[in-house]
Amino acid sequence: MKTGDLLIVDDDSDILTAGKLLLKRQVNSITTCADPSNIPGLMASNNFDVILLDMNFGPGESDGKQGLMWLEKILQIDPQAVVILITAHGGVNIAVNAMKLGATDFIIKPWQNEKLQATVSSALKLKQSRSEVNTLKRTNEVLAESSGQPTSPLIWGESVAMAQVMTMLERAAPTDANVLILGENGTGKELVARAIHKQSLRGNNVFVSVDLGTISESLFESELFGHKKGAFTGANEDRVGRMQAAHGGTLFLDEIGNLPLHLQSRLLTALEQRKVTPVGSNESIAIDVRLVAATNMSAAKLADPEHFRQDLLFRLNTVELSIPPLRERPEDIPSIARHYVELYCKKYAKTAKLLSQSALDAMCSYSWPGNVRALRHAVERAVILSDRAVLEAEDFQLDPRNAGSQTANQLSEPAIPNKLGTDDDLNLDKLEKQAISQALKQHGFNISHAAKTLGLTRAALYRRMEKHGL
Structure with a gap:
């Protein structure tokens, strides 16, 4: 399979012809150049994956100075350029030194065809790897930037209560202290968490949000700590856990009050040791995260050991922010x-x-x-x-x-008819809206509990609330 674009620079027309004939079935395109002064222009108008560069230009030259000079200029134009040097037997030492300056490899002329093909093939793979790494790096930068931005503007309002919240946020954000955000559903706890991240020293790094209310107990460790391939049925490849993915940034644990006590213990261990062990692995991985957690559970209920581990609470609420309801x-x-x-x-x-x-x-x-x-x-x-x-x-x-x-x-509680007599009473949309409204109010608008009562996931309940304007 053809891949990549090649530039061959040599003042020997026979070398250019031989290289083009030998490699034309291996790459997409081959550009030849007898005058190295044309290299900057060619690089400006083309995106070469590999450049084959002669070490000497002009009759009688053998010190490789011109080749080194053009290698330097190529790398100035494109620091990620993959350059293979073409040298005679006597220039091997020069070529080795050139590799220390940034050349990828060298071939000796007259070359062996198989050797040249293998060298070019390796160089193309190196270029592809560099491109993938750069793409991934840019993607991560965009993700880190976007993840630090609120999904919706954080509107504080003009009340004294919200001014106090803002003051506490501004003081806590630049530190690395763990923050616990309390507030009813819909008060904007995640937006506050993102604001904390954006104003922190980790603001240019990733913000990873985990809704603990949507993670089943059986997948808790896999989601947070990751897993190795084959660790359990369906683990077809290694998976990076959310805590490891947040390394260097902020980890936001939403709905932490809904986490069962036995899973709270596992989370506490990871936070205390600052290490996670993927499911199916014996090796721990160090993590460096700033922890922000949120819950709609009241402070009084959090203080009850039957509902929440107090040692975990002490670790979470170095700073506690309470968002007042509207x-x-x-x-x-x-x-x-x-x-x-x-x-x-x-x-x-x-x-x-x-x-x-x-x-x-x-x-x-x-x-x-x-x-x-x-x-x-x-x-x-x-x-x-x-x-x-x-x-x-x-x-x-x-x-x-x-x-x-x-x-x-x-x-x-909303009135629900005991009898379904009319066609209007049997309208499924109205019945669904009525059931959702009753479940929400029955559970004090706790989304997780209402969803459980209705037999829905939190995400499905949110979609239906959007649909019915609830």
Whole structure:
């Protein structure tokens, strides 16, 4: 199979012809050059995988100085260039020294055909490896940059409570201290975690997020610590665990309160030793991560040893940030709502819209059991469906049962008909929405518990919540 583009530079036309005839079946294209002064121009207009460069140009020359000079210029143009030197028997020592300066290999002329073909083949593989490494490096840089950016802007608002959170974040972020973020679902815990990472000394490295609520107990160690090929059925190749993947960066453990006690012990061991042992391996791998964790579990419940290991808690909450629910900071609602109105008008190419005072009053008095996430969804829906320049309270379809300042746990259960008589009662979409709404409120909007009650994964529940605007 042909692969790669080749440049042969030699002032001997016979060498150029012989090389081209011998190697034409091995590579995609071959460019020949008798005058080395043309090398910069050729490299500018072509992307050569391998360059064969003569050591001497001009009659009677044998000291290899010209070859070394052009080798240096080639590597200045492209430090990753793969250069094979062509030398006579007497120039072997010079060629060896040239390899110390960056040449990849050398061949002696008159060459053996098999030797030249094998040398070129090895050089092409080296070039391919270098290209793959560079591509991977660039990909990782992009991933590291993008992973450090919030998936959605972090809107703080203007309340005293959020100002205090911001102050603590700004103080904690530049350190390497572990941070535990507490808050109800939808308050923006992951966005806060990403903000901590971005403002830390590890901000240019990777941010790895792990939702512990979606990982089954049987796959916990494989996901976090990795596994070796053949460690268990289905382990068809080595896998790097999330903790190892986060080496040098930040590891965000979301929904850590849902982790069973026996798995908390395994996590604690890895954090204390700062090592992980992949499943099926006897060798430990050192890790260097900054740990940020989050949970919707209350501080009181976390302090209960029956629910959470206290030694793990002490390791996690060097700094503890508590994100207040939206209903406790209604003064933040106008700025957050206006931000999302502007955002979704741009996203959906809508004419700029304003919020009426009645809409703002209704939103500020609403309990928002889904917090900022629910507010964002309500605004997005209103922007899509309303053709008015000023959005009114009715555009947001706020559930009157959630009006006022009651907490999610104080909300009344939705009425479910005991009899299904009409066609409307049998509408599957409505029944699904009703069931999801009831499960969410029954569990205080704990996504993991609601999903378990409904027999869904967290991801599937989120998709259905998006579908029904919950």
